[in-house]
Amino acid sequence: MDKKGVYITERDRMAVIxxxxxxxxxxxxxxxxxxxRAAPVTPQQPQIVQDDKLPTLAIVSTGGTIASRIDYRTGSVTSQFNAADILTAIPELKEIANYRTIPLATILSENMTPPIWQELARAIFHEIKGGARGIIVTHGTDTMAYSAAAISFMVDSPVPIVFVGSQRSADxxxxxxxxxAVCAAAAATSDLGEVAxxxxxxxxxxAxxxxxxxxxxxxxxxxxxxxxxxxxxxxxxxxYPSRKVTLTPDAVRRGTREPALHDALDPHCALVQFFPGMSANLLKAYDGYHGLVIAGTGLGHTSTTLIPVLKQLADNGTLIVMTSQCMHGRVCDRVYDTGRDLLDAGIIEGGDTLPEVALVKLMWVLANAPDRKTAVGMMQDCLKGECTRRSTHGL
Amino acid sequence: MDYKALGLVAGIEIHQQLDTKEKLFCHCPTALRETAEHNGEFSRYLRATVSEMGEIDRAAKEEMKSNRMFRYYTYDTTCLVENDEEPPAPLNDEALAVCLTIAKMFSMTPVPQVHTMRKLVIDGSNTSGFQRTALVAFNGALPDGGQIETICLEEEAAQRVKDEVFSLDRLGIPLVEITTAPCMHTPEEVEQVAGYIGMVLRSTGKVKRGLGTIRQDVNISIASGARVEIKGVQELDLIAEVVRREVQRQQNLLSIRDELVKRGASVDAAGGTDVTALFKDTKSAVLKKAKKIHAIVLKGFAGLVGREIQPERRLGSEMSDYAKKCGVGGIFHTDELPAYGVTAEEVAQLRSHMHAVEPDCVVIVAGASEKQAACAIGQVITRAMIACSDRPVPEETRKMLETGSTAYMRPLPGAARMYPETDVLPVLIDDNRWAGVEIPELLTARAERFSAEYGIEKNYALQLASSDKLPLFEQSVKEGIRPKLAAFTILSTTTELRRDGVDIAKIPEQAYLDTWHAVQDGKAAKEAIPEIFRSIAGGSTFTEALAKLAPSVSRDELETIVRKIIAERKDFVAQKGMGALGPLMGVVMKEVRGSVDGRVVSEILRKEIAAVSGGK
Structure with missing residues (x-):
């Protein structure tokens, strides 16, 4: 059988034709x-015409499936587009604003790191100072929430900083x-004044x-x-498609905050989920860490067998914050003996802060607080809406 | 008509749903549902994406002309994969096995490794915006020397409920797509080949049955015409007619072109003229409702836009189909006006406003916006220019209308609409797997066997072999039922009942077997079968139906029983003569369990006793 075709790649010892x-x-x-041999295909360079009368937004791209296409080498979806390609792919964006595009990284979001968060914070701050009416960050969805939290703490912004991605690949x-992306641009030109x-x-x-x-x-x-x-x-x-933005009274409004950058982070922090039968040795591995967030059970517990190790870590200088793997509700270590023992061991209650957010906050607090006492206080304060003083919302 | 002289070349694509336990890329059952049973809805937009080669497919571009929101119905038998909210499961191996069986039946060569592709389809029928499809084997042979090019395994699309509403029950059911070479040259040949392929598919016993489970697409061209793909021919009987009508259409388009050239016809490519103001006091409901009305003069087209090219189809219908892609309801042209509430005066005004002279035809479109009207008139211009060009038959995908004529759907798609389905891993078909594929007996061979073994008439045997009750027939023979009884019930009785409006589907197969056994055991008369089935279809169990109806013994059978009873009591009857009637009455009634009218028993007994005893 003879068949003509174009050789694409070799994968798993088979030629893909x-x-x-x-x-x-x-x-x-x-x-x-x-x-x-096939003539090499030169990719078309997109031409973008912008409308000067519209507000200017900055699109900082980090990669992720909002901007991906098929890689012929592996046949899989990878992040390749730069921000300019996004405008070509989504023409409606041109009706909303002018865009400055900043290709910061082209990574899948599972490869995100605290140093890239810092670069991102600096890039965003630069754009705010440069007069951007709002910032859009394109991001893979896996760790988007971590990054949004990190930028929330690192950047004080008078303008909206909107994270956006896609769950179903852009191809x-x-x-x-x-x-x-269209909704993100609408939000970034709206009256919002916080990271979202x-x-x-x-x-x-x-919608x-x-x-x-x-x-x-x-x-x-x-x-x-x-x-x-x-x-x-x-x-x-x-x-959608009207692009009408409605904000709750609770949303921080545009212009409320003065721009400021606090880009220091202490990456020597960890998040660990407690599980029944967890070995104390696992916790010992965190000896020397500056900060440790525990996603405990229920109101914020570990087994009593772990308390001595936690005390030892705390005594050695690790700031330990308790959160709950319930995700909903706040921790309270004053109800049961185990909780009280944990508090005695030196653990700080994380309120209703989400475990991942507590981790990012701890990295930021440890690098920005002048001393440990202030750090403890900051961990218990609500700084950027990460925790609430009243539980007004159930499941 | 001499189709060979016209240079008719046709090929077919047959799409057949497979009767697998689960769908092709998820673990949902392949069950079709009533739309009233849907338990949820959601809505989406689709937009054409650029392929890895950097192009947008021309068919997809056409669908993009109107930005439509699609609604989808979900069921308790559908999941997040159909909703395009979860990556697909691996390729269903049962479906692949059926596909390989079919490939082997056509002596095809399997591909060493099957790669699932995404075929861009943004008409809403696939929630993802593409249909997953995989090429499984090549180069098959048909008995008359024809060739099968490929067999692909594909997922079925969602069923359109109405307009932009789709039902997700059908989405994802495995389909095989068999594509023949363009090797047919007459309409009848096309029908024959389609029939043969359908027979081979049914021979596997693994394909779905019933209307809509098999669809034929036909590719047709004639010399100096163009390749046209006609989608969705569901009935085999229509396929030859579709071919004949397409040949007719292409011939007529060619002759219209010749006429246009002779007349020096031309179309102004610049665009339409806004004539909204001309119709501000119109009585035409369509024009009154319109926000913008655009017009174009087709110079030298008069009489030709309204000329029939196929039964119920004109050149104007083709222009209208093109315009509809922009979301308008259709077009008006002066070949058919005044009509539809447009007055002769308005037509005269329009013609004069557009500087149209007698040989010209003016086309107008009514849009809900400036953009829509401009888009639609642009499409009319495009189609009109094709009509007077060197290639007046455009390459198109068309859909079959009820009678066998066709309407434009979209341009023929190109290879740009295919890109890899990266969420599904390739599947290796090694020599062992291929060698292990067993070929089932062809239905035609099976029919011959039935005819020879059971003495069933040949045509009848073929019907039986093709029937979805074939497994039931084979089971009945195994259980000792007379083949002719089973065959007659399956083919004739049920057909008659169905024509009478009885819901045959409600009769379980076990009830067929129970009924046949009852007939053979003398517990029910053969003549009672329709009534028993009617009762079961109406909700009775077999036992209830039997008890209720059981005129269990036919007259013939009653006579046999009576003779048997008399023979067993020969001496008694000889001795008593007619005096035996009373005592024997009781014996017979006991034997037939009282299910026969006593007067009939008495009458027969009297006759038989007389025959034996010589009237004593």
Whole structure:
């Protein structure tokens, strides 16, 4: 059987061949004969015309599926687009604003690190100082909530800083990337004045939710509406396709804060989830860490067998913050003996702060507080909406 | 008509749903549902994406002309994969096995490694905006020397409920797509080949049955025409007619072009003219409602826009189909006006405003916005220019209308609409797997066997072999039921009942078997089968139906029983003569369990006793 086609790549010891019909098939490489070499395809450089009368937004791209395409080398979806490509792919964005695009990184969000958060904070601050009416950060969804929390603590902003991504890859016609990006741009030009995540509110293409950057969590592996505000309602919505933005009274308004950058982070921090039967040795491994967040059970517990090790860590200088793996509700270590013993061992209650947010906050607090006592106080204070003083919202 | 002389070339694509336990890329059942049973809805937009080669497919571009919101119905038998909210499961191996069986039945060559692709489809019928499809084998042979090019395993699209509403129950059911070479040259040949392929598919016993479970697409062209793909021919009987009508359409488009050239016809490519003001006091409901009305003069087109090219289809219908892509309801043209509430005076005004002279035709479109009207008139211009060009038959995907004529759907898609489904890993088909694929007996061979073994008439046997009750028939034969009884019930009785409006589907297969056994055991008369089935379809159990109806013994059978009883009591009857009637009455009634009218028993007994005793 002779078939002509274009050799794409070799994968798992099979040659991937694209036939004229567009179908790919896999064949043993030895069965292929070179007929001719394909002329290299030069990618088209997108031309973007902007409307000067519109406000200017800065798009800082970090990668993720809002800006991905198929990689012919591996046949898989990878982050390759720069921010300019996003405008080509989503023309409606041009009706909302002018854009400055800052390609900060092209990483999958699981590869995000605290040093990149710092670079991101600096880039955003630079854009705010440069007069951007709002900032859009394109980000992979896996760790978007961590990054949003990190920027919440590092950057005081008078303008909205909106994180956006997509749950269904941008290479599919049904991707949520376009609607999310359009809603993000609408939110970034709105009266909002804080860090937010703007993603699908439901499975429908009808509205995006605006989530506070310190109260948001990815709650589903694949659904469009995976992002949810926990312990609070979203701070606003953006309707689609009308792009009408509605903010709750609780949302921080544009111009409320003076711009400031506090980009120091202490990366020697960790987050550990307690589980029944957890060995004390696991905790001993954190000896020397500056900060440790525990996602405890229920009201904020570990087994009593771990308390001596936790005390030892605390005595050696590790700042230990208790949060709950329940996600909803606040910790209270004064109800049961175990809790009281944990407090005696030197553990700090994290209130209703989400475990991941507590970790990011701890990194920031340890690098910015002048002393340990202040650090403890800051961990118990609500700085950027990461915790609430009153539990007004149930499940 | 001499189709060979016209240079008719046709090929077909057959899409057949497979009867697997689960869908192709998720673990949902392949169950079709009533739309009233849906338990949720959601809505989405779709937008064409750029392929890895940097192009947007031309068919996808066409669908993008109107930005439509699609609604989808969900069921307790659908999941997040159909909702496009979860990555697909691995390729269903049961479906692949059926596909390989079919491939082997056509002597095809399997691909060494199957790669699942995404075929861009943004008409709303796929929530993802693409259909997953994989090329499984090549180069098959048809008995008459024809060739099968490929067999692909694909996921079925969602069923359109109405307008932009789709039902997700059908989405993801495995389909095989069999594509023949363009090797057919007459309409009848196309029908024959489609029939043969359908028979082979049914021979596997693993394909779904019923209307809509098999669909034929036909690719047709004639010399100096163009390749046109006609989608969705569901009935085999129509396929030849579709081919005939497409040949007719292409011929007519060619002759219209010749006429246009002769007349020196031309179309102004610059765009339409806003004529909204001309119709501000119109009585036409469509024009009154419109925000913008645009017009174009087609110079030299008069009479040709309204000329029939297929039954119920004109060149104007083609222009209208193109315009509809922008969301308008259709077009008006002066070949058909005054009509539809547009007055002769308005037509005269329009013609004069547009400086149209007698040989010209003016087309107008009514849009809900300036953009829509401009888009629609642009489409009319495009189609009109094609009509007078060197290639007046555009390459298109068309859909079949009820009678066998067709309407424009979109341009033929190109290879740019295919890109890898990166969420599904390739599947290796090694020599062992291929060697292990077993070929089932062809239905035609099975029919011959039935005919030879059971003495069933040949045509009847073929019907039986193709029937979805074939497994029931085989089971009945195994259980000792007379083949002719089973065959007659399956093919004739049920068909008659169905025509009578009885819901045959409600009769469980076990009830067929129970009924046949009852007939063979003399507990029910053969003539009672329709009534028993009617009762079961109405909700009775088999036992209830039997008890209720059981005129269990036919007259023939009653006579046999009576003769048997008399024979066993030969001496008694000889001795008593007619006096035996009373005592024997009781014996017979006991035997037939009282299910026969006593007067009939008495009448028969009297006759038989007379015959034996010589009337004593």
């Amino acid at each position: 694209k036939l004229d019909s567009g179908y790919n098939i896999g064949v043993p490489p030895v069965s292929c004969t070179l007929i001719s 599919r016609p049904s991707s949520d990337n376009a609607m999310n 995540v703007v993603m699908h509110g439901t499975t429908n293409d009808d 995006c939710a605006i989530h506070r950057g310190t109260r948001v969590r990815k709650m589903h592996t694949s659904r469009r509406d995976a992002f949810r505000s926990l312990g609070t309602e979203p701070i606003g919505t953006v309707e």
